[in-house]
Amino acid sequence: MKEAWTTFAETRKKQQADYFLLAQPYERTDTRIVMPLSNPIQETMLNEFRLELNTFLRERLQNSSIQVVGELRVVEERKMIYTPRDKFEYLSSKNPMFRELKDRLGLDPDF
Known part of the structure; x- marks a missing residue:
């Protein structure tokens, strides 16, 4: 074949x-x-x-x-991660504890 x-x-x-x-x-x-x-x-x-x-x-x-x-077939397109905010959102979607840690420590992911 x-x-x-x-x-x-x-x-x-x-x-x-x-x-x-x-x-x-x-x-x-x-x-x-x-x-x-x-x-x-x-x-x-x-x-x-x-x-x-x-x-x-x-x-x-x-x-x-x-x-x-x-x-x-549909090819899944991935969004490119450029900014610190995008990186934080991506990581917090993988592990929700990141969001809680940010709130507890009063961190700003954009800085």
Whole structure:
């Protein structure tokens, strides 16, 4: 499977976006190959060559039930911590005792 996938990816090397998409890890069950996608543009790109990919894999692996499917997944974005206030809020969300300690000692995290 890996060899056939890599061979197809090499045929798409001139289209760098397609090649990059095919270089991403995929999940395989019995006859279903799931490609995790991070945005709708990747889904459109996959749809452009999915039929060709399905045909290639079916012929190469001699399995007519193989199906490549794209699955849109939400990527969690993390907020960057820059200021002392942001750092304090982050740490106090992890450990509420920081907030109590700040109140008891009368500290100001912005200073």
